Amino acid sequence: MRRRTLAASLGAAAVAAAAVPTGAQAKTSGRCEDAYTWRNAIVNGGGWVPGIVFNETEAGLIYARTDIGGLYRWQEPTQTWKPLLDWIGWDQWGWTGVVSVATDPVEPNRVYAAVGTYTKDWDPTSGAVLYSDDYGQTWGAAELPFKQGGNMPGRGMGERLAVDPHDNAVVYLGAPNGNGLWRSHDHGRTWAEVTDFPNPGNFVVTPGDPYSGDNQGVIWIEFAQDGRILVGVADPADPLYVSADRGRTWQPVPGAATALGTADGNRTIPKQAAIDHENGHLFIVTSWDPGPYNGPPATGRGGSIQRLALATGEWTDVTPAYDPLGTIPGFGGITVDRQRPGTLMAATENHWYPDEILFRSTDSGATWQTSWDYAWDANWSWPPERTDRFTLDPTGNEWLTFGKVDDGPAYAIKHGWMIDALSIDPHDSDRVMWIGGTIWGTEQLTAWDAQGPLVGWDDAAGRQVPLPVEPFDVGIRVQGIEETAVQDIAALGGTLVSAMGDLGGFVQTDLDQPGVMIRRPNWTSGRSLDFAGLNPDVVVGTGDVEGEADGHVGVSLDRGAAWLTTKRLDGVAGGGNAGTVAVSADGAVIVWSPGDGETTPVCSTDLGQSWTAVEGLPAGALVRSDRADPNRLYAFASGVCYASTNSGLAFAATGATGLPSEGPVELRAVPGKAKHLWLTGGEAGKAYGMWRSVDGGRTWRRVRDFEEADAVGFGKSRTRYGYPAIYTSAKAGGVRGIWRSTDEGRNWQRINDDAHQWGWTGKAVSGDPDVYGRVYIATNGRGLIYGDIID
Incomplete structure (x- = not known):
C-alpha cells in the first residue's frame, strides 16, 4: 500500500486526520529488483535540538525533536x-x-x-x-x-x-x-x-x-x-x-504581568515552565527574546526565573543573584527533579562569550550554584582563572572545537550555546541531557551537590582562588541523531567529502566515524565540491566565509586530508557568496563562479593564488568539469548551456534549446565518458525534468521517464565495461524517490521505499566509484544518507 495523499477539512470547527502507513513497498519500474539497506555517514548531531522530553511514567522513554531533521x-x-x-x-x-x-x-x-x-x-x-x-x-x-x-x-x-x-x-x-x-x-x-x-x-x-x-x-x-x-x-x-x-x-x-513581563525594563515573555508537584511550585523562565539567536539586550537583565505558589498565588523572583559575567542575557531551558522536590536547573541562552551557564538549586530557587566560575586576582587581571564542575568528553564529536583551541576562560568545546533543551530524567536524579552544539549528558549529576563553591578568597594573597572540586564526567549523548543539511557530495572511492550547511564540511575514510572537519578555509557553510576526474587526489570546494583571511575556494591535493585556502577575490564580500567551483579533469585549472550574482566567473592555474576573468560566461553561472577531457568544462545559466574547449579560459554557448530557463538546475558530467552530460531541474509547470547530452552540450535529449528531476550522479558500473550506474532524485509515474539506472538510462528502478524518503532530497546525489550499487543522498536535515544493496 502506498502512503495516501494527506487531506483534511480545514474548517474552523475541526480538522480531520489522515492515515500515514510507513512500511509500504516501493513501486519500481524496469527489470532490477535490488533491495537496499540505508544508513547515515556518521557526523553525530550537526544541527539543533530544541527539545528533549522524558516520559514521566516509563523509564528510558525519551524523545528529541529537531528543527529541520525530524523526531528521534x-x-x-x-x-x-x-x-x-x-x-x-x-x-x-x-x-x-x-x-x-x-x-x-x-x-x-x-x-x-x-x-x-x-x-x-x-x-x-x-x-x-x-x-x-x-x-x-x-x-x-x-x-x-x-x-x-x-x-x-x-x-x-x-x-x-x-x-x-x-x-x-x-x-x-x-x-x-x-x-x-x-x-x-x-x-x-x-x-x-x-x-x-x-x-x-x-x-x-x-x-x-x-x-x-x-x-x-x-x-x-x-x-x-x-x-x-x-x-x-x-x-x-x-x-x-x-x-x-x-x-x-x-x-x-493575578500578578503574572508584573512577575513575567519585564526584566530591568526589557519586555519579556515566559519561554518555558516546569511544575514541582510536591512543593506546589510553578517555575517559569523568561527572556527578552524568544531565541535562539540573539544575545543580551542593549541594557539590563534580559530575563528572570519566577516561582508561583499554586496554592496561594504568591509570586517570588528566584533569579540567581550571581552570574560570573555580571548580567544574565536571558534564559533558555528549565527543568525540575521529580525525585528530589525543590531541585531544579536552568540555563542561560546566548552567553556567547566565554560560555553558557547552567544554574542548579536544591532549595526551590532560594540559592543557586553555577556550572563554572571565574577566580580573579587582586588586580582583576584578564584572563581570570576558570574552574568547572564537570569535565566535557567530546569523544564522537571532536569537531566541536570548530578548529579553535582553548583561550583562557573561552574553551574550544563549550558547555553549550542556545540552551533551550535541558531535562533531568524524572526517574533518575543522576541523569540529565541538554543541547549545547551537541547533546551533552551525564549519569552523575548529583555529584554536583557535594562539590560546594567553586571559588573562594585567599586572605594572605588578597585574591580569589579556585577551590578544589572533584569534577564529574559529561559526555556525548547525540549518537544516532544526524541533522546536517548537506549541500554537495564528492565520492572519490575510499574517501567521501561533503559540503554542509553551518559546519563547512567533512572528509571521511570511514563512514562509521565523523571524520575530519574542513577548517581551512574556515567555511561557515560549505556549498560546492568538485574533483579532478583523472586525478581525484585534487579536490576543490567553496563555502561561505567570514572576515578577510580566507578565500571562498579551498583546494586539497591529497583527497581532502589537507586544504589550502585561496586568494580572496576583490569585490566579492564574505558571507553567502560561495557559488560553484569546478576543476579540470587533470587538476590543472580551477574555475569559480562566485555566488554574489554580479561577478563574472574566474579561473586559476596556480591553485587559486591568482584569478583571471573567464570569457563568455554570465555572473552566477553553474560551472562543471568534464570527467575525462582536461580541456573541456561546462556551464549553465538561464536556459543556456556553455562549453569550454581550452580548459576554462573561455566559454561559448552551445546553441542548445528547450532546457530549463527557470528554477534550480543541476549539471553533472559522466566519469570516464568525455562530453557526456546529464542535466536535471527546472520549475513545476514549465521545463522540469532530466536531459542528457553525448556531444558536450550541443544537443540534448529529454529522459521521458521523469516528470521532475532535481539531482543526478554516477557510480560504479554493474559490469566491468558498462556505463556508470546513474542515480537521481526524481519523480516518475507520480512517485517521488531515489532512482537508479544500470543501462544508460533506458530503464530505472526506484531503490528507496515509502519508509525511507527523508523529506527533501533535491540538492545532490552520487554513486560510489568503487562499490557497485552504493548511493549517497544529500538531505536537508537528515544528514548524508547512503544505501547499499542487501546481499
Missing part, C-alpha cells in the same frame, strides 16, 4: 537515538521540522509531534499534528489550517504540545501567529480551536521582517495536580492564564 526516540540498550520520521516525503518536506513533542504519561505508547518547518510561503504545506500509538513506529496525521515554525524564532520555547494527565484523550496545542490554543478530544485525531481562550499572543521579534516577524503566540501548557491547566502566552502584559474547569473557561493569573 532514545534506545536505552544501545544509548543511541532512532529516527522516527524518515517516511516523510518530498511533498510534505516541511513536516521534518518539529516544533513540539508530547509523550503520553498515562499510555506511554502514545506520542504526538507538532510539525511544520516555516510559517512563511516558502514552506508549501500547512502544519500538522502527527500521532502514534506505538512509540512512533507508525503515524497518523491531522493537518491544521495554519503553518508552524519548527525552524523559526522561538522554536526552543514550549512545549507547545501537552497531554492532559487527568484525561489523556485530551491533547493541547499552542499555535503561533494569532491562531490561539487548540485542543483534541480523541488522542490527536481531530482538532478544534479553544474559542474561549482569550489571548493568542502579540509578541513579535522584528515587526515586518520576513523571518522574525511572527507573533510568537501561545507557548506552553502545564497541568497542576489538582486539575488546573496553566498556559503561557507571548504577551508581556498578559502572559499567563489558568483554567480550573477542564478548559471551559480561562482567567489571567
Whole structure:
C-alpha cells in the first residue's frame, strides 16, 4: 500500500486526520529488483535540538525533536537515538521540522509531534499534528489550517504540545501567529480551536521582517495536580492564564504581568515552565527574546526565573543573584527533579562569550550554584582563572572545537550555546541531557551537590582562588541523531567529502566515524565540491566565509586530508557568496563562479593564488568539469548551456534549446565518458525534468521517464565495461524517490521505499566509484544518507 495523499477539512470547527502507513513497498519500474539497506555517514548531531522530553511514567522513554531533521526516540540498550520520521516525503518536506513533542504519561505508547518547518510561503504545506500509538513506529496525521515554525524564532520555547494527565484523550496545542490554543478530544485525531481562550499572543521579534516577524503566540501548557491547566502566552502584559474547569473557561493569573513581563525594563515573555508537584511550585523562565539567536539586550537583565505558589498565588523572583559575567542575557531551558522536590536547573541562552551557564538549586530557587566560575586576582587581571564542575568528553564529536583551541576562560568545546533543551530524567536524579552544539549528558549529576563553591578568597594573597572540586564526567549523548543539511557530495572511492550547511564540511575514510572537519578555509557553510576526474587526489570546494583571511575556494591535493585556502577575490564580500567551483579533469585549472550574482566567473592555474576573468560566461553561472577531457568544462545559466574547449579560459554557448530557463538546475558530467552530460531541474509547470547530452552540450535529449528531476550522479558500473550506474532524485509515474539506472538510462528502478524518503532530497546525489550499487543522498536535515544493496 502506498502512503495516501494527506487531506483534511480545514474548517474552523475541526480538522480531520489522515492515515500515514510507513512500511509500504516501493513501486519500481524496469527489470532490477535490488533491495537496499540505508544508513547515515556518521557526523553525530550537526544541527539543533530544541527539545528533549522524558516520559514521566516509563523509564528510558525519551524523545528529541529537531528543527529541520525530524523526531528521534532514545534506545536505552544501545544509548543511541532512532529516527522516527524518515517516511516523510518530498511533498510534505516541511513536516521534518518539529516544533513540539508530547509523550503520553498515562499510555506511554502514545506520542504526538507538532510539525511544520516555516510559517512563511516558502514552506508549501500547512502544519500538522502527527500521532502514534506505538512509540512512533507508525503515524497518523491531522493537518491544521495554519503553518508552524519548527525552524523559526522561538522554536526552543514550549512545549507547545501537552497531554492532559487527568484525561489523556485530551491533547493541547499552542499555535503561533494569532491562531490561539487548540485542543483534541480523541488522542490527536481531530482538532478544534479553544474559542474561549482569550489571548493568542502579540509578541513579535522584528515587526515586518520576513523571518522574525511572527507573533510568537501561545507557548506552553502545564497541568497542576489538582486539575488546573496553566498556559503561557507571548504577551508581556498578559502572559499567563489558568483554567480550573477542564478548559471551559480561562482567567489571567493575578500578578503574572508584573512577575513575567519585564526584566530591568526589557519586555519579556515566559519561554518555558516546569511544575514541582510536591512543593506546589510553578517555575517559569523568561527572556527578552524568544531565541535562539540573539544575545543580551542593549541594557539590563534580559530575563528572570519566577516561582508561583499554586496554592496561594504568591509570586517570588528566584533569579540567581550571581552570574560570573555580571548580567544574565536571558534564559533558555528549565527543568525540575521529580525525585528530589525543590531541585531544579536552568540555563542561560546566548552567553556567547566565554560560555553558557547552567544554574542548579536544591532549595526551590532560594540559592543557586553555577556550572563554572571565574577566580580573579587582586588586580582583576584578564584572563581570570576558570574552574568547572564537570569535565566535557567530546569523544564522537571532536569537531566541536570548530578548529579553535582553548583561550583562557573561552574553551574550544563549550558547555553549550542556545540552551533551550535541558531535562533531568524524572526517574533518575543522576541523569540529565541538554543541547549545547551537541547533546551533552551525564549519569552523575548529583555529584554536583557535594562539590560546594567553586571559588573562594585567599586572605594572605588578597585574591580569589579556585577551590578544589572533584569534577564529574559529561559526555556525548547525540549518537544516532544526524541533522546536517548537506549541500554537495564528492565520492572519490575510499574517501567521501561533503559540503554542509553551518559546519563547512567533512572528509571521511570511514563512514562509521565523523571524520575530519574542513577548517581551512574556515567555511561557515560549505556549498560546492568538485574533483579532478583523472586525478581525484585534487579536490576543490567553496563555502561561505567570514572576515578577510580566507578565500571562498579551498583546494586539497591529497583527497581532502589537507586544504589550502585561496586568494580572496576583490569585490566579492564574505558571507553567502560561495557559488560553484569546478576543476579540470587533470587538476590543472580551477574555475569559480562566485555566488554574489554580479561577478563574472574566474579561473586559476596556480591553485587559486591568482584569478583571471573567464570569457563568455554570465555572473552566477553553474560551472562543471568534464570527467575525462582536461580541456573541456561546462556551464549553465538561464536556459543556456556553455562549453569550454581550452580548459576554462573561455566559454561559448552551445546553441542548445528547450532546457530549463527557470528554477534550480543541476549539471553533472559522466566519469570516464568525455562530453557526456546529464542535466536535471527546472520549475513545476514549465521545463522540469532530466536531459542528457553525448556531444558536450550541443544537443540534448529529454529522459521521458521523469516528470521532475532535481539531482543526478554516477557510480560504479554493474559490469566491468558498462556505463556508470546513474542515480537521481526524481519523480516518475507520480512517485517521488531515489532512482537508479544500470543501462544508460533506458530503464530505472526506484531503490528507496515509502519508509525511507527523508523529506527533501533535491540538492545532490552520487554513486560510489568503487562499490557497485552504493548511493549517497544529500538531505536537508537528515544528514548524508547512503544505501547499499542487501546481499
